[in-house]
Amino acid sequence: MKKESLFSQPVGIEIFRNLYFSVLDAMGIVLCRSSYSTNIKERQDYSCALFDHRGRLIVQGDHLPVHLGSMALSVASAVKHCHFEDGDIVILNDPFYGGTHLPDITAIIPVFIQGGTLPYIYLANRAHHADIGGMSPGSMAPCSEIYQEGLRIPPVHLVKKGTVNEELMKLILMNVRSSGERSGDFQAQMASLREGKKRIEKIIDRYGESANSDFMENLLNYTECLTRSFIRSIPNGEYCSQDFMDDNGVSHLPVSIAVSIKIDGEEAWIDFSGTDPEQAGNINAVFSITVSAVHYVFRALMPEDTPTNEGFTRPIHVSVPEKCFLNATPPCAVAAGNVETSQRIVDACFKALSKCLQHKIPAASSGSMNNLTIGGFDSFRNRFFTYYETIGGGMGARSGINGLDGVHTHMTNTKNTPIEVLETELPLRVIRYRLRLNSGGRGKYKGGKGIRRDLQVLVPARVSILSDRRTTVPYGLDGGFPGAKGINRLIRDNDSRLLPSKCTIHAQENDIISISTPGGGGYGKASRS
Template sequence: MTDDSQRDDVDPVTLEVLRNAFATVAEEMSANLIRTSYSPNIKERKDASSAVFDARGRMLAQAENIPVHLGAMPHSVRTVVETFEGAFEPGDTVIHNSPFSGGAHLPDITFVSPVFVDGTLVAFVANRAHHADVGGSLAGSVSADATSVFAEGIQIPPVKLFERGEVVDGVLDLLTENVRTPDEREGDLRAQQAANETGRKRFEALIEKHGRETVEATADRILDYSERRMREEVHDLADGVYEFADALDSDGAGAEDVTIRATVTVDGSSVAVDFAGSAAQVAGAVNAPIAVTTSATYYALRTVTDPDVPPNQGCYRPFSVSAPEGTVVNARKPAAVVGGNLETSQRIVDTVLGAMAAAGVRPMAAAANGSMNNVTFGSADSSLADPYTFYETIGGGYGARPERDGVDGVHAHMTNTQNTPIEALELAYPLRVERYALRPDTGGAGEFRGGLGIRRDIRVLDHDASFSLLSDRRRNRPYGLDGGQPGAAGADRVVIDDEERLLDSKTTLELSGGDLVSVRTPGGGGFGPPEDRSPAAIARDLEEGRLTAEHVAEHYPHYDGK
């Protein structure tokens, strides 16, 4: 680390102006990507992220998008930079999605574009977006029963999709020939390119206004500043070794209680997180590449430190992450990984935060619902004029915190997406949403109640469809803290020919017109002993329908109705 207090090559005003300018470039890239995309998954749910990197591939700034994208994106950019070192030209864009060389899972395609000024490479701009289909065995490419990455879609090593500003037709054709919805995919891919073009132009304008030497020197200063701020935060944590373990319900292929174990060592100004003792990689699709594990760990540590520390490569320098190769948190090819990015990332967060709670870090929230509750529908009827793939994640309860109830019905932790509005869903797909509501009684009881889960019922209209549910916390409930009780587990159902049955947390089904799926997500954990909850808060929850009288009688027996 360079002691930026001893440097005088950049004045503080310029530093602050350019720090915010880098962040603004990333934010404008994301806004352009979302605005110009084709699929509801990106346009409505905003399942995409953008960031700005220096010429060495160090992240300078990120937009406030999806945590699981942003912490892992530097791995992808580093792979691209190393692969094409010395071979970049103005107007190039390299794409990449390989989970075992810096990627996360196959639906997340990363675009990396160099920025040149007067023939000199000065920066990279990058974005990542979740595509609603990238091929594989199941429409939507989020298959709960995949047992190999080869069943999950097309794997893209670093390759130029745009060369000197022109699309490489052969590469684009290769991609669109391997997906079920080629027009939508091409539209989203071109939206990603448009976002990077926005980033290029804005960064070039910064160089023109401030000069290359000033911008480069400021970039170094910003990274050092974030590192110093983060090390000061870590110094405030109690030195020690803290352990915690949690588990995924299953892998969807026969393994149950898939353990994730973290040992967190706080030593002065650094934090080391070791995942030794975690389960070996499994047959099912919940294996996480190391980039995902690193991303989730960084996120968890950021939540217990000052959120105003600028999010860039510098703020991660005090953190180190290790995980034995061949485990569920550092999987080897050809492991199935789509759920590692979606579900295992959430459990890694729960595990690291559990260790920090054991370290006495406060304020700390109880466990959130702990699942992205991934739902995928795709047309299976070749008579449909317009085949479709629909993917979304569904929120749940957030964990209760000291002095405050958990938030009801939100996306938590590694996902920061929005919901798909019912109107947009029904306009784009032959599906109908018949119920969308909070689930009463699902927040863990406590002095402060956990947030409530969600119920979302979707009916297939007049066609056959494939369906996949990739979820968790249907058996192992989200933990409470300081005497708070766990949140309720999720409990999903399907109705076929008027017969209702419970679904496993990782399920793939073939549905017919008229069949209905009811996704019911977990609640968040409670905080503090339930007997300390105020009667006024209980009365309010009863009046608003968040709690039933039966639940109150069981969990809050001190309540006398007054």
């Protein structure tokens, strides 16, 4: 059998998909092991993906859902605004150019076939940098406009024909905290892309352009067929729901997300009409985040081995009104839209689908990434520091299964920062790290428990918290009870005071920041005993 026809067959498609996946896996390993910041090397807050010459997502690594569903728009923006040559690397972070929020830096490298004048494949990675400038360390403070959040980078060449643009690098590093760490993370992203380029070039050389092109097209069509088949299994109809963000970080009023999901044969139409308008705080989400969250919901309901690529997205149509806070425009602040609002979009969509897929849909999980950033001057090591972490919570229960305790869910799956690493590299001390008893929602199947994590700052520092589900609760389903709300506290001299869901404070030496994360919702009516 010829190579060209082998990879047009189902078995060949699967072999080739895993071959491409191995490239992304290697890219992730290089990025993880060569980065400087704990957020990337320990928590693995990064993603890698491969795109064809048209910018269509072909294969993605097993990384963060919130990154991968939106990365295609970053690649499309880079292709539109930059001319790629062999050896180039383009970076961007601007949410209004296909990014998510400013700390997420996307880097893209083209791969050419021999004699080609246009890129044949694009490889991309995205990593969350612990600081990208702005009004507060970590670039995740509650803000009212994007200019306060950090340095905006449109699609620009960081590397041109193999040569690093040192002037651009100098400009970026002059505007961020912990510039040595940032430089190391940029170097890690570049090394990751070059490793991926080397590996994909070997695959192209071995199997030829025709076989690779056949594989990519057949994979997309195959995935589209799987997705259409799944949507056909959902009863036709229109399913609506509403959920709320606690507040926008400026006022204390809840913010509504309304969604209608219409299933019509083998296509799904998701409409967010009725959702609240753009907000004064930073919970605004750009369109790519909203689309990413919707895609995650449908992908999570499909078999685990279903490929995730552009073919999956073809029968899923997302509509968001202009000037809605789920379709934000400049100069809206958007830092929390990526990490908090995305979770509530998922909750709202799952709640709607629970009306037709009751036994497949879980109760609400914690619904917050519980973002914590701390920064200041480390007098012990004579350097500035920035620390960023998200803290897991309870997973929602579902029919037949209790929710997991103390995990990240839905739009994020990062690890925690090991205590040993945190205390070795930063002026912080972990005072308490445990599960929150009785925080999971009661029901026939119990919601997962949240986490309590107390960190003591050993030097004066600026602390920012972006969280949610502090006034609203993670809902239960089918008679199950909701999970417990989260709680943020500042403990100073044994005196404890509550902190709002979104805030920035000046912490004094030896202050303790206590984050108690929400539990998951319960499922089904609890039996009397």
